Amino acid sequence: MSQIRLSFDIGGTFTDFVLQDPERGRIRFWKTLSTPHAPEKAVVRGVKELLAAEGVNPADVGMVLHATTVATNAILERKGSKTAMITTEGFRDVLLLGRQKRYSTYNMHLAKPDPLIKRRDIFELSERVYLRGHEARAPEQAKIDALLTRIAEAGYEAVAVCLLHSYADPSHERLIRTRAEALGLELVLSLSSDVSPRYREYERSSTVTANAYVKPIVARYVDRLEKALKAEGLTADLYIMQSNGGLVSPELAADFPVRIVESGPAAGVLMCRAVGAEEGIKDLLTFDMGGTTAKLGAIDNGEPAILPTFEVDQVQYTKGSGLPLNISAIELLEIGAGGGSIATPHLGGIRIGPESAGSEPGPACYGNGGTKPTVTDANLVLGYLNPGTFNGGNMSLDLEAAREAIRLHLAEPLGLSIEEAALGIHLMATANMERALRIVSVERGRDPRDYTLVGFGGAGPVHAARLARALHVPQLILPRGAGVGSAVGLLAADPKVDYAMTCPVRLAEGAGATVKALRDDLRAKADADLDRLAANGARRHRLMASLRYVGQGYEISVEMPDPDLPEAEFLEAACARFGAAYAKTYGYHDPARPIEAIDWSFEAVMPIGAGLNAPDRLGEGDSRIGTRKGWFETTGPVETAIHDRYRMVPGTPVIGPCVIEEAETTILLLPGDRAEISSCGNLVITIDAEADTAAQSMEGAAA
């Protein structure tokens, strides 16, 4: 098989490509405008251009990797298929009720997000699985047939099935699928016991409904894409990125499309992991800041942190306001703080967001009609950004418009100078991200002093060094190719599947056999999926359990010892691991308390030796290209050195305060920071341990 690999990530504005040819030592980035109505068109155009530019024959490409927002967009825009839901009689309203909590405590006038389907689309079936007390009551075949026929005749294309306790006993859900097949109905079914066999009926209903809602659309998209690529002569296997950072076949993605909702952002985190691997660093915090949001994540010991659930379509990125999906996803905390976030006076202080100028009209300095002061406007006024070379020189920025927006809407109302107000915006935006990064790190048991921060996205690197200082992160990496981060990340991904299920088990004598049986069940499913991928090779397996003290309501995810160990040994090791994880997160643990497992998940990875392994071009000569007035304190500007990243060479560090410019972003170093280009082309920055920026900036501001 040829070593040449092609990856592409379809975003809202651009479709990004990377072509990697290890034999020739080439790595090439490419961008085309996206075609949202038919995303594969931009793909075909970009592929043609890129292959032509590199002189590569399509048939020589060995592997094609893809991250997509097709499932996400169908959900966000409520443009999925006409979807019905079948649920247990008596529980029609589980999906509409949700968990019933207001996402904003003091707002009694909020609105719930639009559900994907209405109450009229939800149908009850007489059946019940009981955990105890009664024998299960199976649904009658005639009733299933009548209901399915009625749904088909009403014009539904997709059906979500979510019956109570189907995670424990899926037989009733399977009976419905069997009948749909026997009747030959043109309905695309999704069963909750397949998509997410975990307890908590609302979250499972929400997950399977989302899956059903996008399934026909994703299936059609994948089909069109494969045909279009084949028509271009690309015969290599296509792999699609899931939210958990693993690649799967197009068939599997089409079966479980809800697993690919966070496809692109997951790939971005994998890019960070690959960069960490190049630099020999295994513990990373990731920071991706774009125009409207910032996303914070973590990689522990070389593995991106995976959470068992996440929310899609939140209201202003508020926890609890979106649709929960019980799908494993790379841990990312998203907040409404991007370059376009608008600053307003609030109670005598400065508030950033949640409103954003987005890309239309964008910050005032874009000159597209934006008049409100944004984070990007502040960074321009402070001298951090170069008005002439923004976005690779494709845009110029209007400094006067930025100053005027800040003066009118912030400086005057608060009685500040324009620069003071701009510095306030910059510091407050950073403080918002600090709060989010603190949640991802300290609150989740990660000591920032042991981690390296990776900053990317167009707006991230200008805040990253300050963010690192605030949390005492000693080192920062700004990778090359950060502007096409997700497409780069695809190259660093392995085929991977995971399966989870709920099975409450107390970690006590007798548990061993249960654990072994459920591990076997999960492993069989995962291996069957990997068998469907063309590649075959060594597999890495991992059994995780979510554990808690008996009687608690929240669990901690812990990797389990081998269930094939003698039971006593297995239990002792499992309890010890939980104790260590609990103590790491909460500072104490109680070895005497009984422990129970709730959810189990099994992961199978097929390492394919992926990686970036192609050096970037390295510069030569003096990287310093000039100076600008930069504001770091309210007391006045300092003449700040400007460097060109592409001229930096290994062994010749650059010391802050300074600005380092590159095509898609700008890097700001604070006094005492030391940056050097590594042999792989990444910018590695040592944050000055002497200076305490949090104190310094506050004191400076208070003076």
Next chain:
Amino acid sequence: MTITPITQSLVWNTLVSIAEEMGSTLRRTAFSEAVREADDFSTGVFDRHGRLLSQGNFTPGHLGSMPAVVETVSSMYPGESLKPGDAIVLNDSGLGSGHFPDFYMVTPAFVDGDFSGWVVNIAHHVDVGGAAPGSQKVIGVTEAYQEGLRILPIKLVREGAFDAELLRMITANVRIPAAVEGDLAAQRNANEVGVDRFAELLRSVGRETLDAAVDAILDASEKRMREAISEIPDGTYSFDDWLDGIGEGETGLIPVAVDVTVSGDGMVIDFSRSGDQVAAAINAYFNYTRAHGFFAVKVFTDPELPQNEGGLRAIEVRAREGCFFNPKFPAPSGGRAAIQIRIFELINGAMAQALPDRVMAAYSHWSNPILSGTDDDTGERFIYYDLIFGGYGARHGADGLEGTAPVINCANIPVEVHETHNPVIIHRLALQADTGGAGQYRGGCGIVKEVELLASKASLTLLGDRHVKPPHGLFGGEAGTLASSTLLRGGEEIALISKQMVDLQAGDILRLQLAGAGGFGPAGDRDPAAIENDIADGFVTELCAARDYA
């Protein structure tokens, strides 16, 4: 010392994040379902003068009470007299937040050896002893001495370690000692997190800057609150209603009333016209009343106003001593959670005259039943704690929200979680058609839930309302339908009153039907398309649509 807006913002941001981080620690390590599932807890940071600086956005029921607790504790245990790692605990109804299950833990924050402030958290414990499991029995409890363990401030934690003797005394008096002990540990850890972060803040800005920033924040909050109150037309606005359930039908009604006086930039909320305190565990101690008064004012002024002392200065809450909203000890109060939405509704009803575009019709109320006994399969005691939330009243421009938590902002508990951990079967959880009050905007629907007991016996404490007087409509909107609680036993239907306690046996089914919420505006003005949609979605039947919207 003058403080720039930048410093002020950074200090404020950090103070809020400290309270939030304490909260996430507490929630994730708690055993009590009220804490971990229902967010029935609070966290707060105070300066060394006892001023409330920030509070986590958890339950609103503690907002008004926390400053009073810190005042009490600091008068008994001046901060300087304590040692790092000490913590004071209390759960008294009058001193605290109105019922014994709420344990306060107040911890002095020492920074480099100097007493510098307080961090506080409150958690609703699963049980504190008394007449019924869960310690919230209403009828038959006539004085607080029947409600379990009462703790006036004690130093339960000494330099980081629990006082073993006091702890033994506490755990001896509660039904699930391991859970109470675990939750006390969770509370201690949350405060330790708070102290560490507070120290970090203080070291980074210095004591003087912190003091000045706090002054600026409190003043700005007060100013904003006063501005918002100024926008409300001056006048006195009154509203009257009834609570039910401490006796059969009309005999169990408690008259409740409020007079809200807005004058200039200040506001007085007076509950004195309400009836006297009652010999049932439903009285609202004044701290609790005041907390929900503050909550309501925030809703009608600026929901995003910071939770600090400054914002509260413009508001005075009053209630005659001995009345239902300011009872004298030993008035019992275990079930007082049932009335928090009703305090909001009273103020909401009064404000309808002044702010017709910002109020809503009455809520369909909620139900908080507790079922407890021994699980025959495991031999262990179980407490089935449930939260059933109905719909919101309709409001200007919108139908009432379906099924959403009332003032207390909790998540419900999944059916599958309940059935996994308790010997119960839940047969039904469904919105009921034709229950929401008709109107130009329709009230949210009532909800029915049916729970069957599998254990051989258990005791049930009900905490519901609106069984006698339905949720009212506004501006010509209709009232919702009444709530009911029914015991189905051997083919027989036994009507229960909303706050009854009753023993159940295996096979009994409890059916809780919540009221429908009130409508807003005349039904004749409803958009015909909205009526059609309601019929298609089954919120309203064709029969009732023809009757109500003719």
